[in-house]
Amino acid sequence: MRVQAFMFYGCAIFFLITDIVYWLWSKEWTGTTALALSVGLAGLIGFYIHFTIRRLEKANNGPLYEDDPDGEIVQAAGEVGFFSPHSWWPLFVAASAACITLGLVFGWWLVVFGIAATLLSCIGLVFEYYRGHFQH
Template sequence: MRVQAFMFYGCALFFLVTDIVYWLWSGDWTGTTALALAVGLAGLIGFYVHFTIRRLEGQNGGPLYEDDPEGNIADAAGELGFFSPHSWWPLFVAIGAAFMVLGAVFGWWLFLLGVAWTLMASIGLVFEYYRGHFSH
């Protein structure tokens, strides 16, 4: 995965050069700012991927399975994490977000109702497996 980090660093460098050329030729602050934000975003993602890879390599004691040219698919087998198989909470979070968007259009009372709904649904989503039948 080290290649992905350098891909994003390359994108940041490309956007930086493009930003400088665009600013010198056009003098437009809007496009220059947008390109500068693209430089920051690509650099931030590259930085995150780069240091996440370094942390994972330290845990595994060597390069990751994706970076081994002689590696097999079975080398990366195992548990990848826990994924909720049947949760209704994302639907309720989406309904709350829809209320917030509609509230920005139709009235602040609906926006505040959407904020409360989203907050309660987010709490339910986060603590879903801490109580009841599915508690650990």
């Protein structure tokens, strides 16, 4: 998976060269800033992937199965993660965020209500599996 990190490093270098050429030809701040942010984002993702893979290789005592030329698909088997079977909380988070947006149009009292509702619904979303039927 180290290839993915170098792909993002390559994107960062490409965006950097493009940013320099764009600035020299156009002298326009908006596009130059957007390309500079693209350099930072691609570099950040490449950095994260690169060092996450290094940490995983140390924990695995060798290369990951993706990097092993003799690796088998069976080596990738196992638990991928926990995925929620169903949840109503994202609906409440979206409704309270919409309440904040409507509050910016119609009145600040609705923004205050929307912020309180967003905080409560985010807490409900985060702690959904700490209580009740689906507790683990």
